[in-house]
Amino acid sequence: MALRYALLGLLAEQPASGYELAKAFEGDLGRYAWQAGHNRIYPELARLVDEGLVERAEEGARGRRVHTLTAAGLEELRAWLRQPWEGSTVRNEGVLRLFLLSALDPGDARKILHEVAARCEEELAPLREIVSGETPISPEGRLELGWLAAGYGLRQYEASRDWAVWALGELDKVDRGG
Amino acid sequence: MALRYALLGLLAEQPASGYELAKAFEGDLGRYAWQAGHNRIYPELARLVDEGLVERAEEGARGRRVHTLTAAGLEELRAWLRQPWEGSTVRNEGVLRLFLLSALDPGDARKILHEVAARCEEELAPLREIVSGETPISPEGRLELGWLAAGYGLRQYEASRDWAVWALGELDKVDRGG
DNA sequence: AGAGTCATGTAACTCGTTACATGATTTC
DNA sequence: GAAATCATGTAACGAGTTACATGACTCT
DSSP: OHHHHHHHHHHHHOOBOHHHHHHHTTTHHHHHTOOOOHHHHHHHHHHHHHTTSEEEOOOOGGGOOOEEEOHHHHHHHHHHHHSOOOSOOEEEHHHHHHHHGGGSOHHHHHHHHHHHHHHHHHHHHHHHHHHHSOOOBOTTSOBOHHHHHHHHHHHHHHHHHHHHHHHHHHHHHHHHHO | OHHHHHHHHHHHHOOBOHHHHHHHTTTHHHHHTOOOOHHHHHHHHHHHHHTTSEEEOOOOGGGOOOEEEOHHHHHHHHHHHHSOOOSOOEEEHHHHHHHHGGGSOHHHHHHHHHHHHHHHHHHHHHHHHHHHSOOOBOTTSOBOHHHHHHHHHHHHHHHHHHHHHHHHHHHHHHHHHO
């Protein structure tokens, strides 16, 4: 179901072709929230068109077909967003790896935690730059998805870095204790 | 592939039945990292046994079968953890919703952001309690998965709460601007 | 002319969820 | 004796990935 709403949400920002939607998932959206390839997007778009949530323009150059959100589509998206959201599933292989790290011997675990902290620090710089700039407001007076995502990513990476540093400290306690 | 390593990781902590592994996914592991039901776990366990990564004891009370990690299984898990991890996919419906929030009108968006901040705050209290207690070290001198997860969750919820508060501030800017 | 990118699609497969199905032990 | 929990499995379906396949336009 999530892909469906991700597509509606992207089209709420601006009309787009399937190809462009696939590109959007390669950015911040795919990084923190949801991913999908073109092969999954095209069939789902067709379904949304069938249901009248999305309108498909005629083929343009190179067979490009621009999709636009309909009023019904916007309402469907909004109804989903307003609905209370409990029990949503999380799948994050990176976090899984972090949790299982103590299966390594302390030396290896320590090395990886240092790498994690360093990588987070690298990711932070460009995000800081984006977020410290001016707030981008769309013509319709809405915040851009990419801006919201950058703000989220910034705090997310800071949290992960802090966790790695904390975990290193806890590992030291284990060493002193044993 | 991730489920495979999640199971190996759980069994690295302690031997368990399929039922117990399924329970483990209902805790912090399933909350932040990966989820699976018993129906997916049993077939995967059978495969791990076939490959010699896990050993299965005879049936005990109520048909319970305890699974233990073999030396080969531990090595498989460690090899995966040591390997550089790029491009791991993230799927988080909650974060997706946050990003799409600007499709709502500002009043609704603001209401939901307040709810998000409040819920994060609720989740923080019990995590703070866990993390501020003593560091639990297993007999083999390893940190407990639940402890690592609690520390991660703590920083995660703080980050999400801070993001929601920031997003509220940005929404105010939009209002003043338009 | 050839490489790269834009652009759309299908087929086979893997992974995960919901629903179905069964039986043993414990607790009240 | 009934209800709850422990414990294991299968079947059908839905969601997502990899690989396959094609063609138009642009830039050098």
